[in-house]
Amino acid sequence: MADFSKIPWIAAHIELYKTDPEAAHMWDSSDLGGPGILPTLLLTTRGRKSGEPRSLPLIYGTHGDSYTIIASKGGNKDHPLWYLNLEGEPRCELMVGARAISAVARVAQGAEREEIWEKMVEIYPPYVDYQNATDRIIPVVVLDPV
Numbered sequence: 158m159a160d161f162s163k164i165p166w167i168a169a170h171i172e173l174y175k176t177d178p179e180a181a182h183m184w185d186s187s188d189l190g191g192p193g194i195l196p197t198l199l200l201t202t203r204g205r206k207s208g209e210p211r212s213l214p215l216i217y218g219t220h221g222d223s224y225t226i227i228a229s230k231g232g233n234k235d236h237p238l239w240y241l242n243l244e245g246e247p248r249c250e251l252m253v254g255a256r257a258i259s260a261v262a263r264v265a266q267g268a269e270r271e272e273i274w275e276k277m278v279e280i281y282p283p284y285v286d287y288q289n290a291t292d293r294i295i296p297v298v299v300l301d302p303v
Contacts, residue, residue, distance in 0.1 A: 160238070162213055170214040174199040174252055181214065182254035195281065198224060199252040200300075205245035213239050217253070218276050224251060224260070224300040225273045227281075232290030240296060251300060260300040270297045 161167055166189060174181035184197045201212045218225045228240040243249060243262040251258040265273050274297050278284050288295050 162211065167214065170197070171199065171212055174212075174214060178252055178255040184214070192281070198226070200226065200239055201250040201252075202239050202242035203246045203249075205242050210250075211239065211242060215239075216277075216281050218273065218280050220265075220269075220273050220276070220299060222302060224253065224258075224302075225265070225277060226298045226300065227274075227277050227284055228296040228298055229284055229287040232287035232295075234291055234293065236293070236296065240298065243298065248303075249300065258300075259303050261303055263299050263301065265297040265299050269299075273297045273299070 162171060170181060170184060173184075178199075181199070182197060183194050185193060186195050187193050195216050196218070197214045198217045199212055199214050201210050203209070204211050215226045228237050230237040247262040249260055249262055251260055264270075274284075277297070284295070
């Protein structure tokens with residue numbers, strides 16, 4: 158499985174989160190052909206094999222006091238590594254702009270999943286194409302602050 162944090166534009170986004178978290182938070186995706194400004198958080202999980210911290214910027218939404226992310230991996234047949242890491246250890250760290258948050262991840266189910274999915278599709282419509290590109294049900298992940 159690929160380590161997406163090594164992709165140059167993702168590595169640059171991670172670095173921007175470390176140096177200017179407010180600029181990284183409302184990230185301009187247009188240089189990469191995206192729809193423009195997108196809200197992103199920096200998720201840090203623990204590697205399920207290495208135990209090492211692994212960070213990745215992800216598009217997010219909110220659901221009550223929680224944050225929501227989509228484990229789409231662009232419609233790939235496999236779950237993203239960050240999702241597998243959260244399956245092994247649901248405790249994680251977030252940066253939402255300059256705000257550091259400890260959270261516990263869970264997978265939304267049923268009506269909650271559908272409600273969050275629709276909100277996330279409003280933020281980033283390509284999620285529909287990603288779901289259509291894969292046989293797996295793309296997980297909707299809720300990050301509950303602790």
